[in-house]
Amino acid sequence: MTDRTQSAARAREARRRRYLMCRPTHFEVTYRINPWMDPAKPVDTDLAVAQWEKLRALYLELGHEVELIDPLPGYPDMVYAANGATVVDGKVLGARFRNVERSAEGPAYLAWFRDNGFTELHDPEHINEGEGDFLVAGNLILAGTGFRSEPPGHAEAQEFFGCPVVSLELVDERYYHLDTALAVLSEDEVMYNPRAFSPGSRAVLERLYPDAVLASEEDAAVFGLNAVSDGRHVVLPEAATGLARELRKRGFEPIGMDLSELLKGGGSVKCCTLEVREAAA
């Protein structure tokens, strides 16, 4: 361990978060919009709910606030709350989905925020799939494109939030959202799968985060990067043992979860979690 990681290891502090989640009451896989989805494979909805309930209970145990949005029948992917919006400083950028199968989710999430007292809302003109492709890292927003969100959607986010948006090109269809290829660990630390990015985007990540945790192919393929950090605890799929080991070395507390049913839709921990970042008091 270098001096830098040792000193970082002493400083890990969790910050209480506010999360929005959606119970997978209507979860199933009836269409295929990413390579993980196979409508021929059976899905156990009760098991999906039970696994999701454990994730929710864990967040509460860690001291976070968890709010719920009502799931819409006929929208099985609504459980992936991360896609519903992006919230920075209390400002809510709605989502606009690429696939018609998910089109009603954007307005449903936007309505939730309106009904819950948020007043600065933006209904987007361009495609963006919420925190699936927008990850807030300190003062930056890292933004994925290539499969779902489109570059004009990145520009729209930068204009709305007034935060610099760094566009990153995803090149492997298994990692179709940024949150399947990269996770934010703290204001200035990330972990990512270099193979999921174009050469130029990989170079951008190396420049921004020379000490990043790099995921092995095995850890990436079990969705290990679909993780949620509160600054100290990093909740991630339990099969990503290599990442957990590396996180522990750096002073984080990895917590493995089994979300196998939700993986059949192409999502895991982070996909099920939308962070609601309020304006500083």
Ligand code: ARG
């Ligand atoms: N079936 C969903 C889709 O393909 C999964 C979304 C996963 N969410 C995420 N934040 N990566 O759109």
